[in-house]
Amino acid sequence: MDSTITTGAEENAWGGGNRPLGASYGKLMMWFFLVSDALTFSGFLAAYGFSRFKFIETWPIADEVFTHVPFFHGNYPMYYVAFMTFILIMSSVTMVLAVDAGHRMKKNSVIWYMFLTIIGGAIFVGSQAWEWATFINGDYGAVETKGGRILQFVKTDTGERAALNDFAKTIPGDRVAHESKNGIWFYDEGYRPSYTVNEVIEGFKANSNIVVRTETIDAEGEKMVLSRQESLSKLQSAVQVVEGANLIHNEYGNRLFADFFFFITGFHGFHVFSGVLINLIIFFNVALGTYEKRGHYEMVEKVGLYWHFVDLVWVFVFTFFYLV
Amino acid sequence: MADAHKLEIFRGLLKFKSNTQKIWGILIFLTIVTAIEVSLGITKPKALTGTTFLGMKILNWIFIILTLVKAYYIAWDFMHLRDEKSALRRAIVWTPIFLVAYLLFILLFEADYIYNVFKDGFVTWNF
Numbered sequence: 402m403d404s405t406i407t408t409g410a411e412e413n414a415w416g417g418g419n420r421p422l423g424a425s426y427g428k429l430m431m432w433f434f435l436v437s438d439a440l441t442f443s444g445f446l447a448a449y450g451f452s453r454f455k456f457i458e459t460w461p462i463a464d465e466v467f468t469h470v471p472f473f474h475g476n477y478p479m480y481y482v483a484f485m486t487f488i489l490i491m492s493s494v495t496m497v498l499a500v501d502a503g504h505r506m507k508k509n510s511v512i513w514y515m516f517l518t519i520i521g522g523a524i525f526v527g528s529q530a531w532e533w534a535t536f537i538n539g540d541y542g543a544v545e546t547k548g549g550r551i552l553q554f555v556k557t558d559t560g561e562r563a564a565l566n567d568f569a570k571t572i573p574g575d576r577v578a579h580e581s582k583n584g585i586w587f588y589d590e591g592y593r594p595s596y597t598v599n600e601v602i603e604g605f606k607a608n609s610n611i612v613v614r615t616e617t618i619d620a621e622g623e624k625m626v627l628s629r630q631e632s633l634s635k636l637q638s639a640v641q642v643v644e645g646a647n648l649i650h651n652e653y654g655n656r657l658f659a660d661f662f663f664f665i666t667g668f669h670g671f672h673v674f675s676g677v678l679i680n681l682i683i684f685f686n687v688a689l690g691t692y693e694k695r696g697h698y699e700m701v702e703k704v705g706l707y708w709h710f711v712d713l714v715w716v717f718v719f720t721f722f723y724l725v
Numbered sequence: 726m727a728d729a730h731k732l733e734i735f736r737g738l739l740k741f742k743s744n745t746q747k748i749w750g751i752l753i754f755l756t757i758v759t760a761i762e763v764s765l766g767i768t769k770p771k772a773l774t775g776t777t778f779l780g781m782k783i784l785n786w787i788f789i790i791l792t793l794v795k796a797y798y799i800a801w802d803f804m805h806l807r808d809e810k811s812a813l814r815r816a817i818v819w820t821p822i823f824l825v826a827y828l829l830f831i832l833l834f835e836a837d838y839i840y841n842v843f844k845d846g847f848v849t850w851n852f
Contacts (some may be wrong), residue, residue, distance in 0.1 A: 422813040432817055443825040447832045454836030455843070459851065464766060483763040487756065494752045497803045501744050548852035617851070622774055638852060702805075709803040713796055720792040724766045725785045 431703045435710045442714050445668065446721050449661045459616035461654030462624065463723045469535050482723050485528045486715065492521025493712040500705045503698025508687065511701060515684040518708065522677040529670045536662065539645030541565065542594070543652040544601055546638040551654050553614040555626055565642065568611050569596040569604035594642040602636050616654050662722065669718055672711050679704050731807050734798070751802045758791050
């Protein structure tokens with residue numbers, strides 16, 4: 402009805418150029434992207450929660466996994482991740498200061514704050530690379546049972562974790578490399594751990610100070626430690642030695658923990674990396690005076706939104722991966 | 726939103742003189758919250774790990790609430806949601822909150838069910 406009648410008021414309403422949300426097209430699109438990206442990350446974290454609730458009694462304890470700080474030896478749970486969190490929040494602050502300086506059309510301040518933001522992002526990505534390397538290399542080593550469970554070792558006198566090379570025996574034996582006559586196609590031998598299962602078990606028998614620590618968490622929230630006798634019978638089901646972590650084996654406990662670690666922090670690290678690249682592009686644009694000519698620094702605000710989002714996601718990853 | 730910054734946080738308890746000052750104030754606040762989280766995570770006070778509420782340790786509830794507090798201030802002050810129109814703010818905030826709460830509800834209940842199957846069912850997996 403009345404489809405042909407147009408009043409002046411309606412022409413204004415539908416004629417375009419209205420901004421009912423008070424935000425420009427670009428900014429709205431950035432927000433749409435961020436909402437969908439937030440849902441992606443939530444999906445990952447919810448999947449992590451799913452697996453964790455499924456194996457709630459055997460899930461690895463994060464502060465026993467991430468205990469390293471670069472250039473220092475010893476047990477420092479959480480400190481380095483806390484430092485990384487602070488770096489990311491700090492670079493968020495310099496970003497928001499850049500946006501603020503942009504509103505006031507101060508080109509040089511924007512340049513400096515963008516520069517500091519990029520440096521902060523680079524430090525964060527570097528720290529994450531280091532964290533990955535440490536996680537992949539592993540700490541003490543463990544053995545994996547037939548059922549895919551991890552058995553770790555502790556010293557009975559101190560209660561500290563025992564590394565495999567503290568007690569494993571070296572049994573001389575011939576290492577038969579893969580020979581071309583045994584296969585139709587040459588393939589790599591692959592990675593071999595420093596000790597065989599047999600060497601670990603013999604070392605265990607010879608060293609009365611060592612017991613097995615299982616994945617099971619007791620009522621106190623600590624991993625359950627077996628007696629000598631139970632340890633020996635448990636070790637009979639060991640099938641391989643695991644050092645470090647990858648997508649298939651994980652010396653820290655449940656392999657899903659490593660999978661989610663690589664997946665979630667990796668996806669976040671990729672966001673930080675691309676954020677640094679986008680920040681770099683905008684940094685050069687600012688330095689070349691593009692936004693000065695354009696008359697506004699809204700582009701800085703838009704990448705700023707992305708950068709803060711990366712920080713926001715890390716706050717959640719930090720909580721659900723490292724703290725809870 | 727260049728000229729219309731809202732400079733009050735904590736429901737007007739704290740009012741900053743300029744936007745720059747507010748940014749530094751938020752940094753201090755976020756740093757304090759993170760420091761509390763980390764120190765709780767390292768010390769793990771017995772009083773907080775021993776008691777549970779709705780099937781989760783009190784300590785974990787504290788972590789999650791503090792995280793949401795941090796997320797609020799990052800979104801509201803760093804991402805300028807405080808200065809946006811309320812329609813935009815609600816569209817951005819409530820959509821994910823609704824969807825994520827729903828997803829978490831489904832997945833965590835299902836996971837707990839599977840946990841019980843593993844525990845009480847005739848399935849041996851921990852060997």
